[in-house]
Amino acid sequence: MPPERRSRTRPDRRAGARPDRKTRMRPDDRAAGPDGPLQKAAPSFQRKSPARPRAAAAVVAAEEERRLRQRNRQTLEEDKPAVERCLEELVFGDVEDDENALLRRLRGPRVQVQEDSGDSEVENEAKDNFPPQKKPVWLDEEDEDEEMVDMMNNRFRKDMMKNASENKLSKDELQKRLKEEFQHAMGGVPAWAETNKRKTSSDDESEEDEDDLLQRTGNFISTSTSLPKGILKMKHCQQANAERPTTARISSVQFHPRAQVVMVAGLDNAVSLFQVDGKTNPKIQSIYLEKFPIFKACFSANGEEVLATSTHSKVLYVYDMLAGKLIPVHQVRGLKEKIVRSFEVSPDGSFLLINGVAGYFHLLSMKTKELLGSMKINGRIAASTFSSDSKKVYASSGDGDVYVWDVNSRKCLNRFVDEGSLYGLSIATSRNGQYVACGSNCGVVNIYNQDSCLQEANPKPIKAIMNLVTGVTSLTFNPTTEILAIASEKMKEAVRLVHLPSCTVFSNFPVVKKKNISLVYTMDFSPRSGYFALGNEKGKALMYR
Numbered sequence: 001m002p003p004e005r006r007s008r009t010r011p012d013r014r015a016g017a018r019p020d021r022k023t024r025m026r027p028d029d030r031a032a033g034p035d036g037p038l039q040k041a042a043p044s045f046q047r048k049s050p051a052r053p054r055a056a057a058a059v060v061a062a063e064e065e066r067r068l069r070q071r072n073r074q075t076l077e078e079d080k081p082a083v084e085r086c087l088e089e090l091v092f093g094d095v096e097d098d099e100n101a102l103l104r105r106l107r108g109p110r111v112q113v114q115e116d117s118g119d120s121e122v123e124n125e126a127k128d129n130f131p132p133q134k135k136p137v138w139l140d141e142e143d144e145d146e147e148m149v150d151m152m153n154n155r156f157r158k159d160m161m162k163n164a165s166e167n168k169l170s171k172d173e174l175q176k177r178l179k180e181e182f183q184h185a186m187g188g189v190p191a192w193a194e195t196n197k198r199k200t201s202s203d204d205e206s207e208e209d210e211d212d213l214l215q216r217t218g219n220f221i222s223t224s225t226s227l228p229k230g231i232l233k234m235k236h237c238q239q240a241n242a243e244r245p246t247t248a249r250i251s252s253v254q255f256h257p258r259a260q261v262v263m264v265a266g267l268d269n270a271v272s273l274f275q276v277d278g279k280t281n282p283k284i285q286s287i288y289l290e291k292f293p294i295f296k297a298c299f300s301a302n303g304e305e306v307l308a309t310s311t312h313s314k315v316l317y318v319y320d321m322l323a324g325k326l327i328p329v330h331q332v333r334g335l336k337e338k339i340v341r342s343f344e345v346s347p348d349g350s351f352l353l354i355n356g357v358a359g360y361f362h363l364l365s366m367k368t369k370e371l372l373g374s375m376k377i378n379g380r381i382a383a384s385t386f387s388s389d390s391k392k393v394y395a396s397s398g399d400g401d402v403y404v405w406d407v408n409s410r411k412c413l414n415r416f417v418d419e420g421s422l423y424g425l426s427i428a429t430s431r432n433g434q435y436v437a438c439g440s441n442c443g444v445v446n447i448y449n450q451d452s453c454l455q456e457a458n459p460k461p462i463k464a465i466m467n468l469v470t471g472v473t474s475l476t477f478n479p480t481t482e483i484l485a486i487a488s489e490k491m492k493e494a495v496r497l498v499h500l501p502s503c504t505v506f507s508n509f510p511v512v513k514k515k516n517i518s519l520v521y522t523m524d525f526s527p528r529s530g531y532f533a534l535g536n537e538k539g540k541a542l543m544y545r
Contacts, residue, residue: 149174227482229499232506240264240533240541243283244272250535252297255526262526262533263306264541265297271308271319276531278545287319287326295341300366301349314340316369334371335362342383346390347431351407353393355381361395363407373410377403382424387450388433394453396424396438404454414454419461420444428475428484435462435500437484439472445486447503463503467496478525478532487520487534495520495534509544517542 148168151157160177161167169177183189240253241264248268255262255276261284265271269292273284289308292315297308306319314337316329335354342355345366352364356374359381363372380398387394392413393405400421404414418424421440428437429450436448445468446461453459470490477484481500488494495517497506510517519537526532533543 147171227480227499229502229504230506231508232483232497232499234509234532234544237278237531237543237545238281240274240276240281240543241272241539242281243274244270244286246270246539248539249521249537250539250541251294251521253522253533253535253541254297254299254524255531255533256299257301257303257527259303260529262531262541262543263297263299264535265294265308266535266539267293267311268539269293271297271306276526276529276543278531278543281543289317289326292317296343298343298345301345301347307343307345307352309340309343311341312339314338316340316343318369329369332364332369332371335364337362344385346386346407347388348390350390351386353384353386355384359397361393363393363410375405375410375412377401383427385427385429387429388431392454394427394429394436396427398423400424400440402427402436402438402453414457416453416457416459419446420464421446425471425473426475428477430477430481431479432481434481435477435484437475437477437486439475439486441471443468443470443472443488445472445475445484445498447484447498447500465496465498465503465505467505468494470494474520474523476523476525479527483525485523485525485532485534487523489519489521489537492519493517495523497532 148170149157150168151161151174152167157174160181240262241250244264246266246268248266250264250266252265253262260276262274262276262281263271264274269290270286270288271294272286274281275284287306289310292308292310292313295309295311297306299306304320304322306321308317308319309315314331316332318327318329319325320327337354337356337360340354344353344355345351346353350366351372352366352369354362354364356362357380359377359379360374361377361381361384362374364370365372375393375395377395377397378399378401382396382398384393384395386392386407391407393407395403395405396418397403400418400423402416402418402424403412405411406413418438418440420442421438421444423441424438425441426439429435430437433450436450436453438446438448440446443466445465447463447465448459448461465484465486468486468488468491470488472486473489474487475484484498484500486496486498493510495510497509498504499506517534517536518540520534521536523532523534529545531543531545533541535541
């Protein structure tokens with residue numbers, strides 16, 4: 001222990017006055033003065049507390065260890081040459097007095113925290129020990145020069161040119177142009193791209209909703225409020241009937257109204273059901289009808305039955321899916337048709353409409369399959385369909401006229417001429433009750449407003465779609481009334497998807513280079529999962545999503 005430290009802690013030893021243990025008094029004892037009377041000892045706050053023996057021993061041991069290390073270092077320094085000692089002082093500095101000085105220099109200067117942050121002590125210590133950022137040693141002047149990007153030789157960049165003078169743009173200008181194109185396509189700046197957006201309580205609620213979403217399973221697919229026009233994001237999936245291939249023409253493809261099931265029927269006398277997953281589409285069941293090439297097959301509104309008609313028979317087959325029974329309806333009392341082929345099922349599941357010959361179409365009860373009444377139009381009946389509320393029937397004739405009938409009273413409400421049509425081939429109504437689409441023999445599809453079809457004698461179409469050059473034989477609206485599918489069985493690859501309400505055709509469907517669609521005879525949209533299926537002449541039920 002250093003002499004000055006010992007002199008501070010034990011002043012009695014330096015003075016040579018060491019009191020006897022026997023004569024030493026306790027702090028609380030009374031001491032006798034020189035005159036005899038007892039005197040009270042000094043208060044406790046005026047007396048120095050005696051040093052603890054253990055603490056004193058630890059201090060002495062640490063001092064002895066420091067002296068020993070210093071002595072050993074001096075011995076090593078004497079053995080080193082003068083040049084080596086000088087070099088070490090230049091590199092590491094003079095660390096004879098404090099060994100931790102070298103560690104502090106290697107660690108770097110600590111950053112003083114001016115404000116009290118809410119971090120823990122461990123985080124603050126980590127921040128203090130973090131080395132400061134270094135400045136670059138030199139700056140290259142060529143890096144600061146703006147590099148020009150050629151806009152003409154790239155087909156993607158060429159579309160972003162606003163005028164002919166922008167054949168070259170700098171990288172900063174190109175970045176701004178790409179940002180503008182992205183915001184234009186997204187309809188503004190997305191929420192995740194806003195850097196200066198402060199977190200609010202609504203953000204906390206959205207995060208809680210996302211956490212709740214990740215904790216549950218189910219079908220969370222929903223349609224957007226507005227489907228953008230131009231390009232449709234769609235991918236080709238495994239064909240629906242991959243597990244039961246056939247070479248016969250597919251005459252009917254329809255999705256189940258309540259389950260992830262698709263039905264495929266054709267001229268091979270079979271009706272097959274497949275589970276829809278987009279990958280393998282496993283087969284559920286096949287019903288074979290002997291000598292019965294299927295002209296049309298359709299689900300009932302509740303999805304419990306399958307109805308099928310043939311190309312050359314008046315028999316109507318009804319397959320009960322719950323009971324697994326096939327029920328043939330050979331004759332309907334009062335129905336004098338020799339062949340039953342084309343039919344429609346009302347959306348509410350109450351009626352069955354059968355198209356006959358000589359302009360007749362017949363209304364049957366879906367439950368009992370009994371005839372309720374018949375209606376007649378002038379000329380040949382080409383196609384018919386129910387309105388979305390099942391209260392009206394739209395019928396297209398071979399003369400190019402469209403008739404609107406009331407189901408309950410079975411009276412004609414209106415008759416108008418389909419603009420530019422010589423004779424009709426197909427007709428369809430949207431599920432939201434807004435549109436009526438009429439397809440003609442010249443490849444034109446006229447889209448009308450349903451209200452104008454009921455009130456005006458000569459309604460004008462909202463838009464005439466002229467993307468097909470042969471007769472339009474198939475028309476189908478998707479469940480959200482955002483897409484209208486049109487097709488012709490007279491020409492290969494003659495299928496288009498029309499965006500609503502802009503009434504423009506999606507430019508990326510079909511992919512003409514692949515040429516795998518061929519002649520299309522039937523189409524349908526899935527009511528929930530976003531699938532689109534079509535059947536062609538080669539026996540394939542193609543499916544997209």
